[in-house]
Amino acid sequence: MMRASERIVVLTGAGISTESGIPDFRGPNGLWTKNPAAEKLSDIHAYMSDPSIRVRAWKGRLHHPAWHAAPNEGHRALVELERRGKLHMLVTQNVDGLHLKAGTSPERLVEVHGTIRDVVCMQCGERAPMQRALDRVRAGEEDPPCRTCGGILKSATISFGQSLVEEDLMRAQRAAAECDLFLALGTTLVVYPVAYLPEIALDAGARLVIVNAEPTPFDERAGAVLREPIGTVLPKIVALL
Numbered sequence: 640m641m642r643a644s645e646r647i648v649v650l651t652g653a654g655i656s657t658e659s660g661i662p663d664f665r666g667p668n669g670l671w672t673k674n675p676a677a678e679k680l681s682d683i684h685a686y687m688s689d690p691s692i693r694v695r696a697w698k699g700r701l702h703h704p705a706w707h708a709a710p711n712e713g714h715r716a717l718v719e720l721e722r723r724g725k726l727h728m729l730v731t732q733n734v735d736g737l738h739l740k741a742g743t744s745p746e747r748l749v750e751v752h753g754t755i756r757d758v759v760c761m762q763c764g765e766r767a768p769m770q771r772a773l774d775r776v777r778a779g780e781e782d783p784p785c786r787t788c789g790g791i792l793k794s795a796t797i798s799f800g801q802s803l804v805e806e807d808l809m810r811a812q813r814a815a816a817e818c819d820l821f822l823a824l825g826t827t828l829v830v831y832p833v834a835y836l837p838e839i840a841l842d843a844g845a846r847l848v849i850v851n852a853e854p855t856p857f858d859e860r861a862g863a864v865l866r867e868p869i870g871t872v873l874p875k876i877v878a879l880l
Contacts, residue, residue: 640820640846640848640862640863641725641820641848641876641877641879641880642879642880643819644725644818644819644820644846645725645819646727646817646818646819646820647720647725647726647727647818647819647820647821647822648727648728648729648730648814648815648817648818648820648821648822648836648840648845649717649720649726649728649729649730649821649822649824650730650731650732650821650822650823650824650826650833650836650837651717651729651730651731651732651733651738651824651825651826652731652732652733652823652824652825652826652827652851653732653733653825653826654824654825654826654850654851654852654869655711655713655714655733655737655824655825655869655870656708656733656735656737656825657825658711658712658713658868658869658870659708659709659710659711659714659735659737660704660707660708661704661705661708661733661735661737662704680692680695680696680699681798681799682798682799682800683798683799683800683801684800686791686793686798687761687791690782693782693791694781694782696793696794697773697776697781697782697783698776700755700769700773700776700794701773701776701777703755704735705734705735705736705737705755705756708735708737709737709740710737710738710740710741710742711737711870712870712871712873712874713824713825713868713869713870713873713874714737714738714740714741714743715741715742715874716870716873716874716876716877717729717738717741717743717873718741718742718743719874719877720877720880721743721744721747723877723880725880726747727747727814727817727818728747728748728749728810728811728814728818729743729747729748729749730748730749730751730811730814730815730833730836731748731749731750731751731752732751732752732826732830732833733750733752734750734752734753734754734755734794734796735754735755736750736754736755736756738750749807749810749811749814750807751797751803751804751807751808751811751833752796752797752803752833753794753795753796753797753804754794754795754796755769755794755795755796756768756769756795757769757794757795758771758772758792758793758794758795759792759793759794759795760785760787760788760790760791760792761790761791761792761793762785762788762789762790762791763785763787763788763790765785765787765788766795769794769795772792803832808832811833811836812835812836812839815836815837815839815840815843815845816839816840816843817843818840818843818845819844819845819846820845820846820847820848821836821837821840821841821845821846821847821848822848822849822850823837823847823848823849823850823851823855823857824850824851824869824873825850825851825852825869826851826855827851827853827855828849828851828855828856828857829855829856834856837857837860838857841860846862847860847861847862848861848862848863848864848865849861849863849864849865850864850865850866850867850869850872850873851864851866852866852868
């Protein structure tokens, strides 16, 4: 299927990043599974209204595993897929920035849930590197405000209660409608509106391949379903091209 395809769209979820040591949220060893109270840190209403939530969130950002994680063989296989001219678009639900770190071209990437590597002011919209804000936390500011307008700073990720960036969602949907093969890697395909993407691809006549440890609602409609680790199976498939 991949050999016959010219416009492959890939959707990645937490399953590709867990192989780099970044835990997921709802899996058996997920952050929210082990500590349900931590889910509040990702609720925009709690974050904006409760300074103590923001203080906890900033402490968590200081020690986020993304700062020490490296791209794995799955990330690198997707870079190779792009190098071979097969990758039409890579849409990721992950916020860790590992696809960019691996070498995926920014113009081929949609970080549909944002990125932890930037901060954004919720009042004036100014963006800045996350590490600059973390330096202020290390220096003693528990909840650093925007230096331009004094507004609340937040990681440039999409929290519960926030809408996706319309331009990013439109790019992802357009790519799904244009592809001839849709690869869903390490995602449960239950978080909407991103879970509509394979539906869009199938309706447009594309084939679907799923690589995920657990069953998804789309398994019966897929041309292939693989349960092997992404970092193991994906490089093998790309090598066969």
